[in-house]
Amino acid sequence: MEKQAVQRAREAFLAGRPRPLEFRVQQLKSLQRMITDRQGEIATALKQDINRSQYDTPLFELIGLENEISLAVSKLAQWAAPRPVERNLLTISDQAYIQPEPLGVVLIIGAWNYPWALTLQPLVGAIAAGNAAVVKPSELSEYSASLLKALLPRYLDQELYPVVCGGVSETQELLRQRFDHVFYTGNSTVGKLVMEAAARHLTPVTLELGGKSPCYIDKDVDLRVACRRITWGKFVNCGQTCIAPDYILCEPSIQNRVVEGIRQTLLEFYGPDPKSSPDYSRIINQRHFNRLMTLLEGYTATVGGQSDSSQRYIAPTVVKDVPPQARLMQEEIFGPLLPIVTVSDIDDAIHFINEREKPLALYVFSSNKKVIRRMLAETTSGGVTVNDVIMHYTLNSLPFGGVGQSGTGRYHGKHTFDQFSHHRACLVKSLGLEEVHMVRYPPQNHQKVRRVRLAMRTPLVDFSKGTYIWAVTASIVALGLLVALTVILILAAGVSCTCL
Amino acid sequence: MNTPLDSCVIDRLRATFRSGVTFPEQFRMTQLQNLLSLVEENEQLIQDALHKDLHKPKFESVLSEIQITLNDLYFAMENLRTWMQPEYNIGKNLATRMDDCFIRREPLGVVLIIGAWNYPLHLILLPLVAAIAAGNCAILKPSEICQATEQLLAELIPKYLSQDCYAVLCGGAEDTKSLLKNKFDHIFYTGSQVVARSILLAAAPHLTPVTLELGGKSPCFIYGHIDIQKAAKRLCWSKFFNTGQSCVAPDYVLCTAQTRDALLPALRETLRTFYGPDPGASLDIGRIVTPRHWRRLMDMLEKSKGKVVIGGESREEDRYIAPTVLVDVQESDALMQEEIFGPILPILTIESLEEGIDYINRQEKPLALYVFSDETSVVTTVLNNTSSGGFCGNDGIVHMALPGLPFGGVGASGMGSYHGRWGFETFSHRRGCMNRSWLLERVNVLRYPPYSDYNLGWLRWATTFKKNSWGGCSVM
Numbered sequence: 001m002e003k004q005a006v007q008r009a010r011e012a013f014l015a016g017r018p019r020p021l022e023f024r025v026q027q028l029k030s031l032q033r034m035i036t037d038r039q040g041e042i043a044t045a046l047k048q049d050i051n052r053s054q055y056d057t058p059l060f061e062l063i064g065l066e067n068e069i070s071l072a073v074s075k076l077a078q079w080a081a082p083r084p085v086e087r088n089l090l091t092i093s094d095q096a097y098i099q100p101e102p103l104g105v106v107l108i109i110g111a112w113n114y115p116w117a118l119t120l121q122p123l124v125g126a127i128a129a130g131n132a133a134v135v136k137p138s139e140l141s142e143y144s145a146s147l148l149k150a151l152l153p154r155y156l157d158q159e160l161y162p163v164v165c166g167g168v169s170e171t172q173e174l175l176r177q178r179f180d181h182v183f184y185t186g187n188s189t190v191g192k193l194v195m196e197a198a199a200r201h202l203t204p205v206t207l208e209l210g211g212k213s214p215c216y217i218d219k220d221v222d223l224r225v226a227c228r229r230i231t232w233g234k235f236v237n238c239g240q241t242c243i244a245p246d247y248i249l250c251e252p253s254i255q256n257r258v259v260e261g262i263r264q265t266l267l268e269f270y271g272p273d274p275k276s277s278p279d280y281s282r283i284i285n286q287r288h289f290n291r292l293m294t295l296l297e298g299y300t301a302t303v304g305g306q307s308d309s310s311q312r313y314i315a316p317t318v319v320k321d322v323p324p325q326a327r328l329m330q331e332e333i334f335g336p337l338l339p340i341v342t343v344s345d346i347d348d349a350i351h352f353i354n355e356r357e358k359p360l361a362l363y364v365f366s367s368n369k370k371v372i373r374r375m376l377a378e379t380t381s382g383g384v385t386v387n388d389v390i391m392h393y394t395l396n397s398l399p400f401g402g403v404g405q406s407g408t409g410r411y412h413g414k415h416t417f418d419q420f421s422h423h424r425a426c427l428v429k430s431l432g433l434e435e436v437h438m439v440r441y442p443p444q445n446h447q448k449v450r451r452v453r454l455a456m457r458t459p460l461v462d463f464s465k466g467t468y469i470w471a472v473t474a475s476i477v478a479l480g481l482l483v484a485l486t487v488i489l490i491l492a493a494g495v496s497c498t499c500l
Numbered sequence: 501m502n503t504p505l506d507s508c509v510i511d512r513l514r515a516t517f518r519s520g521v522t523f524p525e526q527f528r529m530t531q532l533q534n535l536l537s538l539v540e541e542n543e544q545l546i547q548d549a550l551h552k553d554l555h556k557p558k559f560e561s562v563l564s565e566i567q568i569t570l571n572d573l574y575f576a577m578e579n580l581r582t583w584m585q586p587e588y589n590i591g592k593n594l595a596t597r598m599d600d601c602f603i604r605r606e607p608l609g610v611v612l613i614i615g616a617w618n619y620p621l622h623l624i625l626l627p628l629v630a631a632i633a634a635g636n637c638a639i640l641k642p643s644e645i646c647q648a649t650e651q652l653l654a655e656l657i658p659k660y661l662s663q664d665c666y667a668v669l670c671g672g673a674e675d676t677k678s679l680l681k682n683k684f685d686h687i688f689y690t691g692s693q694v695v696a697r698s699i700l701l702a703a704a705p706h707l708t709p710v711t712l713e714l715g716g717k718s719p720c721f722i723y724g725h726i727d728i729q730k731a732a733k734r735l736c737w738s739k740f741f742n743t744g745q746s747c748v749a750p751d752y753v754l755c756t757a758q759t760r761d762a763l764l765p766a767l768r769e770t771l772r773t774f775y776g777p778d779p780g781a782s783l784d785i786g787r788i789v790t791p792r793h794w795r796r797l798m799d800m801l802e803k804s805k806g807k808v809v810i811g812g813e814s815r816e817e818d819r820y821i822a823p824t825v826l827v828d829v830q831e832s833d834a835l836m837q838e839e840i841f842g843p844i845l846p847i848l849t850i851e852s853l854e855e856g857i858d859y860i861n862r863q864e865k866p867l868a869l870y871v872f873s874d875e876t877s878v879v880t881t882v883l884n885n886t887s888s889g890g891f892c893g894n895d896g897i898v899h900m901a902l903p904g905l906p907f908g909g910v911g912a913s914g915m916g917s918y919h920g921r922w923g924f925e926t927f928s929h930r931r932g933c934m935n936r937s938w939l940l941e942r943v944n945v946l947r948y949p950p951y952s953d954y955n956l957g958w959l960r961w962a963t964t965f966k967k968n969s970w971g972g973c974s975v976m
Contacts, residue, residue: 014861055951063960085904096902101887103910180911192704199700202693202714204915207707225941232948269949279949354518372935378520380606380929388936388944394963395601397590398932403608404685408709410930423917425905428879428893431730431872441737442774442784444559452559456567456901457574 002170005162006177009105009132012159018102018130021080025073027127027156031120032069034155035062041151042116045143049115051282056237061116068121068396071413072128079128079417082426090436090455095428100421102130104180109171109194111185112140112284113240113334118185118208119148123161125416126183132160136174138186139167140284172197179203181420185242187332188405206409206419208242209402210332211359215245215389216349216375218366219254226365226387227261231269233389235316238281239336240288243361243382245389246333247322248340249349255340259318262338263303266316275306275313283312283335292335295328304336324352346371350378358382358404363389382406509667510682513610513637516664522607522635525584529577531632531661535625536573538660539566545652546621553620553646555787555818560742565621568901572626575903575920576633583633583924586933595943595962600935605928607635608709609685614676614699616690616713617643617789618745618841623713624653627688628666630923636686637665641679644672645789677702684708686927690747693912711916711926713747714909715839716866720750720896721882722759723853724875731872731894732766736774738870738896740823743786744843748868750896751840752829753847754856760827760847768810771823779822780815788819788842797821797842803834806846831859853878857885865889865911870896889913 018024035042039062046052046061072079082097106126110119119137126133135152137145149163164174175182175197184194185208198205217226234245250258270277283289289312296305296317304317314336322328322339329339343349353362362381366372372386382402385392392398393412401410411419439451521527539546543566550556550565587603611631615624624642631638640657642650654668669679680687680702689699690713703710722731739750755763775782788794798814804826811824821843829835829846836846850856860869869888871879879893889909892899900907900919908917918926943962946955 053949053951055953055956058956059947059951059959063963067963085902087904088902090898091902096899096905098906099883099891101910188707192707195704195707196701199697199704202696202700202712202912202915209707222938225938228941228948229944271950277949279951367938376604376933377523381931383932384934386600386933386935387938388934391596391599391936392601392932392934395590395592395596395932395934397592398601398934399603399930400932401930403606403929403931405707408707410932422887422910423906424888424910425890425899425907425917426883426893427891427895427899427902427905429895429898431727431734431874431894434730434733437734440563441733442557442559443776443782444557444784449559449562452563453567456563456571 002164002166002173003177005164006105006134006174006179008159009134009162012157013102013105013132017157018127018132018160021076024127024130025076027161028069028073028076028124030155031124031127032066032073034151035065035069038147038151041147042144045147046115046141048143049112049141050237050240050284051280052237053279053281055279056281060237061114064394064396065117065120065124068124068413068416071396072124072417075414076128079414080130091427091429093430093433095426097426099424099426100129100418101424103420103422105132105134106181106183106420107134107136107174107177107179109182109184109186110135110137111242112138113237113242115141115144115148122183122185122206122411122416122420125411126420127156127161128417129420131180131420134174134179135161135163136171137163137165139165181206183409183411183419184208191407206411207402207407208400208409208411209360209405209407210242210334211357211402211406212246212329212332213243213359213361213363213381214349214353215248215363216346216353216365217248217250217254217258218346218364218368218371219251220368220371221365222367223254223257223261227258228265228268229388230363230365231262231265231316234338235266235269235280235336236390238283238314239338240281240284240334241390242334243390243393244334245338245361245363246359247329248338249343249352250340251345252342255320255342258340259302259320262318266303270316274304274315275308275311280316283314286312288312288335289314292333292337295331295333295335296337297327299326299328346374350375353379358402358406360402360406361385361390361392380404506669506679507682509669510610510639510684512664513639513667516662517607517609517637522632522637522665525581528632528635529580531665532573532577532580532629534660535629535632536570536577538656539569539573539625542652542656546649549646549648549652550621552648553617554742554745554789556742557784557786559784560786564742565619569622569625569629571901572629572903572919572923576629576924579921580633583921593963595959596934596936598937598939600933602933604931604933605634605924606931608927608929610637610639611686611688611927612639612641612679612684614687614689614691615640615642616747617645618742618747620646620649621653623690627690627711627918627923627927630918631688631927632666633924634927636927638667639679639684640666640668641676642668642670644670686711688916688918688926689713696914711918712909712914713907713916713918714867714912714914715747715841716864716909716913717751717836717839718748718866718868718870718888719856719860720753720870720872721853721856721878722753722755722763722872723856724873724878726759726872726874728759728762728766729769732763732770734895735872736767736770736823738898739845740771740774740785740843741897743788743821744845745786745789745841746897748890748897748900749841750845750868750870751866752836753845754850754859755847756851757849760849763847764809764825764827767825771810775823779811780813780820785823785843788821791816791819793842794819794821797840797844800834800838800840801844804829804846805833806830806835811843853881857882860886865909865913867909867913868892868897868899887911
């Protein structure tokens with residue numbers, strides 16, 4: 001079944017259906033309609049999957065998606081147009097440009113924590129870039145997966161963008177097929193398997209993985225605001241966000257104030273009993289619930305710690321003075337547990353971060369520009385937000401992706417379009433100026449070698465309109481001045497003549 | 501070469517990278533300058549090594565190995581500062597209007613560059629230029645098939661470049677396999693599809709990103725109205741340069757019978773002008789790299805059902821094959837099953853442009869695609885209905901000499917690209933950074949629980965992309 005879906009998508013692609021820009025725009029607008037029309041059903045599915053609050057759905061899934069669609073629709077002509085490059089003297093009369101082209105049939109494997117955003121945002125770019133796309137939503141968010149399978153064929157071209165549902169074996173079957181690009185969001189264990197499967201077909205991959213995103217709080221900072229922002233980012237979606245601040249690094253002197261700041265914020269956000277707050281989610285399934293409870297074993301929570309297995313509920317929990325070798329610090333938490341690890345100073349914090357795998361996101365809270373600069377310059381991560389968390393994800397002009405173990409490739413906005421395109425280098429010459437080219441043909445001699453070297457060394461020139469206009473204007477002005485000078489000299493000579 | 505020694509070298513480079521010494525612009529510039537000196541001061545030695553390995557004529561060594569490397573170095577040095585600058589000019593929405601948003605380019609770490617034998621100098625040094633410019637440490641693994649060049653690189657690199665940051669490891673296929681067991685932060689490979697697969701499989705467990713510069717059968721259309729003499733010159737030049745052993749050499753020609761009949765005398769004349777009546781005696785033509793490669797080409801030629809109309813001579817003792825042209829070659833021919841990579845040019849006759857395009861689209865996507873035609877519609881039709889790594893109209897190979905164009909494949913011909921700024925980007929991580937203002941916490945409050953429709957409405961307004969936003973600030 002998977003094979004047939006891929007086959008049909010390929011035939012539809014080869015027939016040229018997604019090639020015209022109008023077609024792509026129409027599909028994107030249709031996708032937009034689906035989100036607007038079906039928002040209620042999407043919210044219900046999310047509630048059933050993960051107890052997502054009705055406000056989190058538009059905030060975290062749909063607004064971003066709608067923005068991506070609007071941007072793509074508005075900019076598609078520009079993105080898909082040839083992109084001229086600088087030429088040198090040898091290519092002065094030629095056309096040199098990069099032409100973005102579709103790759104073919106791509107595979108998009110979604111994740112369960114933001115099943116709509118993380119599955120459909122890549123799809124927006126794939127459609128915009130003119131590809132066919134097989135969409136494989138995560139089976140862990142089963143209500144969203146079934147809803148997507150029911151809805152997408154009603155709004156989008158059924159052959160070009162099929163939805164394939166299923167578990168591990170269906171995904172493995174899909175990965176046996178040949179794709180022109182595979183886009184995977186999830187964990188690094190499966191990421192490695194995806195890359196291995198793609199390797200057999202020499203298929204390029206984009207892997208949006210995760211890791212432990214550190215959050216460093218400098219002592220020189222407005223703790224009240226910092227804690228509020230961190231609490232928001234950590235506990236939204238019950239901590240099941242790939243760029244949630246995973247753990248806090250701070251000096252011992254401010255640890256208690258940090259804890260208090262978080263405790264107070266939690267009260268403001270969810271009230272005294274988060275379990276009864278409509279704005280607090282649940283853990284996706286029993287396996288993850290058990291995994292998280294195991295991480296907590298042996299540690300006393302400073303804040304929270306309560307749980308209810310029947311509801312897969314874990315209270316927003318903070319643990320102080322966590323040693324680096326604790327289980328909580330060995331794997332990405334992906335839940336509402338916030339460990340605080342104390343460090344002696346910024347050097348210690350930087351060292352701590354660099355000893356570990358490159359994270360997907362890095363956060364630093366400080367009012368000291370020097371501290372911020374050092375953090376940025378001496379560490380690396382997929383992305384960074386300073387003095388807040390998560391927000392770099394929301395600006396679609398910033399590339400969103402990991403590095404090292406946190407992933408490869410990037411997307412959002414134009415970056416998604418570029419990720420799903422082949423950038424074809426095009427040089428269109430004429431057969432003129434053959435005299436210039438004669439130097440490169442055999443039989444060869446010293447003079448020819450010298451001339452070719454000289455010709456190759458010409459610098460690249462910017463032939464953009466702006467430069468051209470400047471050059472012409474400057475020439476006209478210079479000529480005008482020369483004429484004026486000549487006239488003045490003539491007149492001066494003439495005047496002296498009449499004076500005689 | 502054995503595994504423990506490799507690991508020592510890699511560990512040393514990794515420790516150096518961690519110390520941050522490769523990050524500052526001055527360091528990178530110094531290393532690039534040193535690499536420039538390496539090439540400039542050893543031109544003769546390089547030419548000698550290339551001649552020993554490939555019988556490469558001096559002209560080709562200068563043009564396609566030395567000068568192309570020097571150009572890339574000049575280009576990198578001139579633009580390094582610009583490339584290293586954080587990119588600030590990116591769009592912001594209302595909610596992030598007061599924030600500092602930029603993209604940093606950061607080094608990846610310790611990268612592995614595996615060279616190839618056909619252009620043993622530039623195919624390993626151009627990626628190295630990019631790796632250095634991007635602030636990485638690098639391990640070079642030159643092709644063992646070109647032993648003279650391999651030894652020269654092993655001797656010169658440690659002499660000119662920082663030994664703590666860049667190392668040359670030599671060895672054969674088995675040694676490369678064990679080298680690949682180590683973790684790298686990027687692998688850059690130029691070569692064949694078969695080996696590329698095993699490299700990707702080796703990279704997967706470490707989640708290492710890979711750039712693959714492979715090959716394929718690069719088709720060459722000669723169609724419509726065209727000055728056949730000039731086209732023949734450029735075709736011969738690009739086909740027989742480096743004795744056809746270029747990943748972007750035009751592999752085969754597609755043209756009508758009429759064009760073919762006009763083309764053949766033009767080709768004969770051009771070849772005579774280039775190499776004289778006996779190309780085997782010309783100084784301007786190279787040799788096939790090894791007896792094994794020579795044998796492979798001779799086998800293809802022998803199995804071919806096409807008719808040899810030009811050339812066909814060969815000599816085993818010095819691995820010579822004359823520039824050879826065949827006609828009446830069919831799709832099923834032995835010459836059409838794999839990349840030729842030699843001085844053999846099959847001509848396939850087509851009745852229409854569409855037939856040629858259909859044929860190309862039935863094959864794997866090539867590294868390069870060529871069209872010789874005066875008619876814009878022909879060029880446009882081929883461009884719009886095919887895909888390839890790169891494209892050149894009315895010439896061959898030269899598109900890779902323009903540093904503004906990315907050089908790389910697509911599909912089976914490769915993934916990723918380099919040359920000029922593209923190489924710098926390949927070896928960098930683009931880190932999206934947002935520096936949030938402390939102000940406007942009142943606006944931030946809109947996003948916090950307890951949630952409400954009212955807050956959501958405002959937030960939507962502030963964060964929604966507006967089609968023709970004038971960038972004004974009204975809600976704050």
